[in-house]
Amino acid sequence: MVSLSIANTVSDLIQGDVNEHLPLERIPLEGDVLGLGTTTSFDNGELTFLHQPGAARTHLYKCQSLDGGIRRLLPGDGASHFPYVCFSGDASALRQPVDLAGLGPSVGVPLQELVGQAITGSIAAGRMEPAPIVGVRLRATWSSLVITVASKLCMGRRRRNTDAVDPDAAASLYSSLQHYRLAAQDPGDPADPIHYLGRSLEWECCGFWDTRPESGRVTVPAVGAHLHLHGCSSDLRHGGHLHHEHAGTRLLRLDSLALYPFKELCSLGADLAVERASYGAGVLRFAITNRGSLDVSDVGVAVVIDDRYSGHRYLRLPWLAAGAEESFALALELAPGAHELLVLADPERQVLEPQALWENNRARLQVVV
Numbered sequence: 570m571v572s573l574s575i576a577n578t579v580s581d582l583i584q585g586d587v588n589e590h591l592p593l594e595r596i597p598l599e600g601d602v603l604g605l606g607t608t609t610s611f612d613n614g615e616l617t618f619l620h621q622p623g624a625a626r627t628h629l630y631k632c633q634s635l636d637g638g639i640r641r642l643l644p645g646d647g648a649s650h651f652p653y654v655c656f657s658g659d660a661s662a663l664r665q666p667v668d669l670a671g672l673g674p675s676v677g678v679p680l681q682e683l684v685g686q687a688i689t690g691s692i693a694a695g696r697m698e699p700a701p702i703v704g705v706r707l708r709a710t711w712s713s714l715v716i717t718v719a720s721k722l723c724m725g726r727r728r729r730n731t732d733a734v735d736p737d738a739a740a741s742l743y744s745s746l747q748h749y750r751l752a753a754q755d756p757g758d759p760a761d762p763i764h765y766l767g768r769s770l771e772w773e774c775c776g777f778w779d780t781r782p783e784s785g786r787v788t789v790p791a792v793g794a795h796l797h798l799h800g801c802s803s804d805l806r807h808g809g810h811l812h813h814e815h816a817g818t819r820l821l822r823l824d825s826l827a828l829y830p831f832k833e834l835c836s837l838g839a840d841l842a843v844e845r846a847s848y849g850a851g852v853l854r855f856a857i858t859n860r861g862s863l864d865v866s867d868v869g870v871a872v873v874i875d876d877r878y879s880g881h882r883y884l885r886l887p888w889l890a891a892g893a894e895e896s897f898a899l900a901l902e903l904a905p906g907a908h909e910l911l912v913l914a915d916p917e918r919q920v921l922e923p924q925a926l927w928e929n930n931r932a933r934l935q936v937v938v
Contacts, residue, residue, distance in 0.1 A: 571663055572833040573603075573702055573777075575655040576863055579797075580785030581921055582607065582653045588920050589839050589863040590650035592890075593629070593642060600659025602627040603704040603829060605776055605787070605799040606651045607719050615718055615809050616642075616654060617799040618775045620706070630801055632808030634718040637749040637766050639801050639808035650864065655777070655787050660704060660829045665697050667826040675823040680709065680813040681796040683823055684778055697830050702787060703778040704829030705798065711770045712753070712819040715763060716800075716809035717746035749809065750817060751802070763817065766807050770821070774800030774811060786834070837862040839922055841914040843932040844894070848910060853901050855912050855932065857886060858894040865889050865920050872899060873911040903938045910934040 576591040596604070606616040613634045620627040629642045667687045669675070675683055684705055691697040748763040750756070755765045776798035777787045784790060788797040794814075801808035812818060840861035847854050853872065859865060868889055872882040886895055901910075914930045915922075922930070 570833050571658045571660050571831065572835045573655060573657050573704070573831040574835045574837055575786055576606075576651065576837040577653045577921060578784075578786050579653065579788060580790050583785070583789070586919075587652035588866050588868070590652055590866060591654050591837065591863055592650055594644055596629070596654070596656050597658055598627045598629060599625070600627070601661045601664065602657055603660055603706065603775055603777070604629075604654060604656030605797065606654025606656075608651060613719050615799050616651065617801050617808050618656070619773055619801060620775075630805075630808055632716075632718055632799065632801070632810075634747050637716065637718060637747075637764070637807045637809060639805060657704065657829070657831065660831075663704070663829040663831070664706075665691055665828045665830070667691065667828060669823055669826060672823070675820055677712075677819055680798075680811075680820055680823075683820075684796055684826070687826055688778060688828060691828060697828060698832070699780075700830035700832045701780050701834060702831045703780075704831055705774070705776050705778055705796070705826070706829070707774050707798075707826045708803070708824040709772055709774065710821045710824060711751065711772065712821045713817055714751040714770065714772070714819075715812040715815040715817045716749050716751070716807070717812050718749070718809040719746055746810070748812070749807070751807065769802035769804050769806050771803040771824075772800045772811070773803055774798045776800075776811075839863045839865045839891070839920050840926045840929070841865065841868065841889075841920060841922065842929040843912045843914050846910075846912050846932040846934055848901070848934055848936045851900060851902060853899045853910060853912075853934075854897065856894045856896045857889065857914050859889045859891055860929075861922075861926075862891050864891055868915055868920060869917060870897070871911075871913045871916040872901075873913065874901070874903070875908055876911070903936065905938050908936045908938065910936055 601620045604618040608614045615632040617630045630639045749766045750763045778795050779788045782788045782794045798811040842858045844856045868886040870884040912932045
């Protein structure tokens, strides 16, 4: 069964800075691979997965917030870690082409309505079984199209002390992103905050339809926001998130549509652990291990003596890859007697770990000097 892997979620991204990253090398691009995501906070943009039927590989493009342009990503080019991304394996066997004649005219019809109709019809006709998330590939021609591209400047830092996403943050996400317009003519309004890019109106798109959009797995967590699409113009000049629900977006025609039912979802995450803690000859030794599937950045480590947090020692790890570990030897002058030493990885809870995995973030030692 072809699974859909989700590294962090859109909800995680909305809540603020994400310290977990998936390397480009971990994404399999052999065959028809569906996905979308965002690039690093240092070089913001959107990820688009483009694949031509019959092609051996899927190409990954970065859509740039600076100018709405695109460039192909290759391993080792310096933009190889993603704070949010979801991707499949080779989903060729799941591909269900849709007969567009059964959808009726598409001029001016909201794209989400057409995709929803296609999914409902395919399930009713027995061509496709229900699935929690349905992958979408389509080619569309637009009368006008508004796209958005993520930028670090629009993503505010937020505390991560709740499992609930701030509804206001979700609602305002797209309004705070950089907007661009594609149309046959430049509206010519100098007061228009939406920048005009040009006449590239035929687009190749890839994305997902989530049956539970409020979960924020692959879409903005809002009721009714089922469809999340990224794409590139067919001339490979522009790309970004398709703001298909924007008032300035109007569909001319839907040229092709294929559906991919994903029944198996796999969540990727970090799992920090404190291991092999020991004290002897005035030195505290321990290792911080990342047992998870995502790299982590800017990880703090606190060492607390006898529960006195005001005098704790603090260390910081710039980077810890998935499966890697970092060893420490910290000189500690302890007075004669009994002491308790606490080693705590990520004391600020900045790394997104399931609560069930938090226990191994700490190690306690009872020491007698």
